[in-house]
Amino acid sequence: MRRPTPDFAVSTDIIVGFPSETDDDFQRTVALVEEVRFSFIFAFKYSSRPRTPAARFPAQVPEEVKSKRLNYLLALQKKITTEQNNAEIGNERQVLVYYQSKKEPHIYYGRTDHFRLVRIFSRTNIVGKMLTVKITAGNATALVGCL
Numbered sequence: 850m851r852r853p854t855p856d857f858a859v860s861t862d863i864i865v866g867f868p869s870e871t872d873d874d875f876q877r878t879v880a881l882v883e884e885v886r887f888s889f890i891f892a893f894k895y896s897s898r899p900r901t902p903a904a905r906f907p908a909q910v911p912e913e914v915k916s917k918r919l920n921y922l923l924a925l926q927k928k929i930t931t932e933q934n935n936a937e938i939g940n941e942r943q944v945l946v947y948y949q950s951k952k953e954p955h956i957y958y959g960r961t962d963h964f965r966l967v968r969i970f971s972r973t974n975i976v977g978k979m980l981t982v983k984i985t986a987g988n989a990t991a992l993v994g995c996l
Contacts, residue, residue: 856963857963858888858963858964858965859885859887859888860887860888860889860890860891860964861885861887861890861891862890862891862892862893863878863882863890863891863892863893863922864892864893864894864895865878865892865893865894865895865915865918865919865922866894866895866910866914866915866918866919867895867903867910868895868903868906868907868908868909868910869906869908869910870895870910875918878922879921879922879925882922882925882926882929883925883929886929886933887926887929888930888933888963888964888965889926889930889964890922890926892919892922892923892926893919894912894915894916894918894919895910895915897909927989930989930990931987931988931989934965934987934988934989934991934992935987936987937965937984937987937992938984938985938986938987939983939984940983940984941981941982941983941984942961942962942965942967942981942982942984942992942994943961943962943979943980943981943982944959944960944961944967944969944979944980944981944982944994945959945960945978945979946958946959946969946975946976946977946978946979946980947959947960947976948976949974949976955970955971955972956968956969956970957969957970957971957975957976958991959980959982961992965991965992966990966991966992967982967984967991967992967993967994968991968992968993968994969982969993969994969995969996970995970996971996975996980996981996982994982995982996983995983996
């Protein structure tokens with residue numbers, strides 16, 4: 850997918866600790882996350898629900914193992930997202946501005962076409978506008994841009 854379009858973004862949902870998930874299964878999930886380099890992931894621990902077949906599976910994964918796996922996966926994705934966001938520095942991106950910060954005056958937030966969150970300073974209301982924004986900084990949660 851990256852060969853024809855190296856600049857694409859993709860996300861996924863991951864559940865860790867599904868009954869019978871082995872250490873090898875989890876390592877294969879980690880390898881996939883490292884290879885694909887998702888833009889972001891939604892990751893959760895498996896939690897049993899009454900009357901579902903999986904709730905009756907004999908090989909339930911201990912809670913502490915699920916927590917350890919989830920924390921590892923989230924830390925890995927944070928590293929990947931930080932690297933991707935830092936690679937955006939210096940680029941100009943089209944950003945659709947969604948809302949103004951309730952805590953910080955003149956700060957607005959929008960999203961790129963890759964759904965990356967961008968923090969923008971503006972003295973005028975820019976909510977609802979599609980703007981060209983130069984990316985000046987990045988971290989694990991957002992980009993910073995200027996008009």
